[in-house]
Amino acid sequence: MSTDAxxxxxxxxxxxxxxxxxxxxxxxxxxxxxxxVIVVLLGIWExxxxxxxxxxxxxxxxxxxxxxFIESIKPQEAYDATKTNYLQWLVSGELIHDSISSMxxxxxxxxxxxxxxxxxxxxxxxxxxxxxxxxxLVQILRPIPPIAYIPLSILWFGLxxxxxxxxxxxxxxxxxxxxxxxxxxxxxxxxxxxAQNLGAGKMTMFLRVIIPAAxxxxxxxxxxxxxxxxxxxxxxxxxxxxxxxxxxxxxxxEFFWSDKIIVGMVTIGVLGLxxxxxxxxxNNHLLRWHRGMEH
Amino acid sequence: MAAIPQIHIAKVQKIYRTADREVHxxxxxxxxxxxxxxxxxxxxxxxxxxxxxxxxxxxxxxxSGALLVNGKPVTKPGPDRGMVFQEYALFPWMTVAxxxxxxxxxxxKPKDFIKTKAEELLTKLQLKDFRDRFPKELSGGMRQxxxxxxxxxxxxxxxLMDEPFGALDALTRRTLQDELIRIWSEFxxxxxxxxxxxxxxxxxxxxxxxxxxxxxxxxxxxxxxxPRPRHTTTPEFNELKNMLGTMVMEEQSRHQKAELAGTTAD
Numbered sequence: 001m002s003t004d005a006x007x008x009x010x011x012x013x014x015x016x017x018x019x020x021x022x023x024x025x026x027x028x029x030x031x032x033x034x035x036x037v038i039v040v041l042l043g044i045w046e047x048x049x050x051x052x053x054x055x056x057x058x059x060x061x062x063x064x065x066x067x068x069f070i071e072s073i074k075p076q077e078a079y080d081a082t083k084t085n086y087l088q089w090l091v092s093g094e095l096i097h098d099s100i101s102s103m104x105x106x107x108x109x110x111x112x113x114x115x116x117x118x119x120x121x122x123x124x125x126x127x128x129x130x131x132x133x134x135x136x137l138v139q140i141l142r143p144i145p146p147i148a149y150i151p152l153s154i155l156w157f158g159l160x161x162x163x164x165x166x167x168x169x170x171x172x173x174x175x176x177x178x179x180x181x182x183x184x185x186x187x188x189x190x191x192x193x194x195a196q197n198l199g200a201g202k203m204t205m206f207l208r209v210i211i212p213a214a215x216x217x218x219x220x221x222x223x224x225x226x227x228x229x230x231x232x233x234x235x236x237x238x239x240x241x242x243x244x245x246x247x248x249x250x251x252x253x254e255f256f257w258s259d260k261i262i263v264g265m266v267t268i269g270v271l272g273l274x275x276x277x278x279x280x281x282x283n284n285h286l287l288r289w290h291r292g293m294e295h
Numbered sequence: 296m297a298a299i300p301q302i303h304i305a306k307v308q309k310i311y312r313t314a315d316r317e318v319h320x321x322x323x324x325x326x327x328x329x330x331x332x333x334x335x336x337x338x339x340x341x342x343x344x345x346x347x348x349x350x351x352x353x354x355x356x357x358x359s360g361a362l363l364v365n366g367k368p369v370t371k372p373g374p375d376r377g378m379v380f381q382e383y384a385l386f387p388w389m390t391v392a393x394x395x396x397x398x399x400x401x402x403x404k405p406k407d408f409i410k411t412k413a414e415e416l417l418t419k420l421q422l423k424d425f426r427d428r429f430p431k432e433l434s435g436g437m438r439q440x441x442x443x444x445x446x447x448x449x450x451x452x453x454x455l456m457d458e459p460f461g462a463l464d465a466l467t468r469r470t471l472q473d474e475l476i477r478i479w480s481e482f483x484x485x486x487x488x489x490x491x492x493x494x495x496x497x498x499x500x501x502x503x504x505x506x507x508x509x510x511x512x513x514x515x516x517x518x519x520x521x522p523r524p525r526h527t528t529t530p531e532f533n534e535l536k537n538m539l540g541t542m543v544m545e546e547q548s549r550h551q552k553a554e555l556a557g558t559t560a561d
Contacts, residue, residue, distance in 0.1 A: 193378070193384065194386070197352065197372045197377065197378045198445075199401050199402060199449075201401075208397070209386065212388040213386075213388070288429070289387050289429040290387065290431070
């Protein structure tokens, strides 16, 4: 790169840049466009509810839902330093408590499911024998939706967390397994040849060539698996557990608390979005070497 | 030049069997390559030049015949025969420096040695500013420099190069050719270099092995006695170019005919 070209270029920065106000304007415009539909819909909804076109019990106005949201976040009891520490008190609100329970179940279940699927997937991808032995079983079990296991899981594990973990693990298991197998089987043979040429033994080949090369597939499996785990946790809580977001919105229906149902649903959506963003961030970091993956 | 060849190839055959036909890729190859020689295998597509290189590399063994490296039969790939692939074959999840260090780590070299050697190669191949880049961030020419450095890191007596500069633009190719000659004379390697470039083969090598279109046999072995550095415009260079050009084009027209008849099976 020639420094002369830079030196001879006319100085560009002189005084305040005129570009910044129009940039802010453009950002504002983009924000306005992306929120206009939501704002209009909320307005119609609020009006329809307030003007009595729909019953408040069927569909409460968004303002009421928002107030319920604030109420659900707030701790239920006044702060008492003798009973709890401040942080515990701060997250003692029902909604926060339920969110933590649900996310905790997702994580425990996911790590059990993915933790079993990953080694099996690696083995099935790398060994023809293991693949031939296991594939028929995998193909028979895979199409059964995790939700269909609910009755059996309750018979086996009773009520509470164990059946929920079982169902969530099951939901995460197959996406991770299938993608890991595909990842290992699709490793470009040129990498294998290059590593052989450098004298790589079986173990080095597996740990430092095959697994990294399969990583894009494996992480796709992780992403899909977490998505399924998130669906399954809500269903599991509706049936087998008595806390968590899934339980809370089912409970609210029995009392006709439609505002509480909607608060729960929106929270589920937001948590799902956060989870997805976190996984995407992790993917982008781990796959920063990958073609077409820009950071 | 030692009297005992470093690579000894005698009566080598390679036959590929597919479901409905047999392809005779190599037939009766006899060739001796001596330590420190720069030999190119020249010919059109389908002449078996890459097959021969892969056989020496141990990636795909001959169907019959003898293939000895330093007196021992080739049975598998190994770091004594460093391979530079046309498609670079760098590990995309490793940085430039990690790619160069990987082979030495496999060989269990001490950490200090690895660092020093990697540093030396990064400098020699002008890769210092790119040490922490991933391959996807490099141009084709830079990637091939890394691939060459990766092979040199293991200090192999033999380097095998499969159309390494085939995918590069003409100017980058010339730069890398000059660099390769510099490396070859400095590190005293034996180089087997596959190409379909007539000029490239004359520019680089001590001997050009011209191969025939299927079955692949040795059509001629042409010594290049021009002094280095070579210039592509001298009368001697052009004379060689004409001679090799005629030979290669004969084989190319056989390849072309086979292709039009649909019997290439590629």
